[in-house]
Amino acid sequence: MKKRATAIGVVAFLGMVDALYLTVMRGIHVPCSVTGGCNEVLTSAYSEFYGIPLSMIGLAFYFIVFCLAVLDAFEVAPLLKWVFWLALPAFVITLVLLYLQAFVILHFCQYCLASAAFISTIFLISAWPRQRRQILN
């Protein structure tokens, strides 16, 4: 078992559950006990991109990353560099979404913050120095 790929797989699995939950709950009031602003965030104009809910885009991202990580963990092919190139734009988008929550919508959504943590973790693990050397080679 490869440690990095397994760790990414586990985080991507958690991300899948989170994104699936938000996809199922779209248009329904979600309980928001921690941050108290979920429904403002999840119904805002920024909750979709050209009509596609962000939760679905996130779900697709986590699913692809999960598949890549599992295939890498079983040594089918070295795929972690692809995880890195997927996680890099995802991380940038995450920063934009955090900015929107903090300064534009003025509400935070705990499910979105969890997803931000998952994506950051995936990005950091995939960008680990050893991995980067592999990419450069």
Next chain:
Amino acid sequence: MNFARVFLAFFDYYFGMSNKTKPFIVIVVAVVLAAGIAVYWSRQSAASGEGSNNTIIAANPGGGHIRGKATAPVTLVEFGDYECPSCGYYYPMVEEVLRRYPDKVKLEFHHYPLIQMHAHALAAAMAAEAAGDQGKFWEMHDMLYKHQTQWARNPNPEAQFLAFATDLGLDANKFMRSLKSPDVEKRILEDIQRGSNARVEGTPTFYINGQSLNPLPSGVDDFAAIIDATPQPSK
């Protein structure tokens, strides 16, 4: 016992497989598991809000536009934002509820445009009020919700509002004057204040005879069940 046997058989099968097949099995099992957890979790959170969480507010916030029979015993109050996608999602449900209970339910609509989030929500509320000045508030209300996805994406939806007004046979000049009128804006700001007083947190927020619907009903039948269970005040 049987379950354990199936589980063990699965494990035997799994370890007998080649390393090329294993990852696909892992992926399929993980996807099914994730879907199961997410669906279970969403059911739980939908159920947890029922009953105990409903807060009672002042049954009559004042103002608002009434649709339906004034004598209807059940008042469904909506604090809505014409640009909010959830409100657009609930619009046909509310209409269906009014169709199902023509004598029992009336709708009391209040503007609650989320100005910081939705660039055109205030303008849309003003368009509805402007049409209201010529006696066609509900006709414009319908137009705005039905065509929400069109005008909400338009950087300058005013022309579209004017086209709606013309379609409804309104006097265009008068409509444009109302659309810019500070009086009309004041009416909407008063509604927002009423919403804040009623502790509206997001849109749409519904109250049935003063009882807030939290979580929001999942469909028309859910709405109907709540209305059927509502005690009717004796007049």
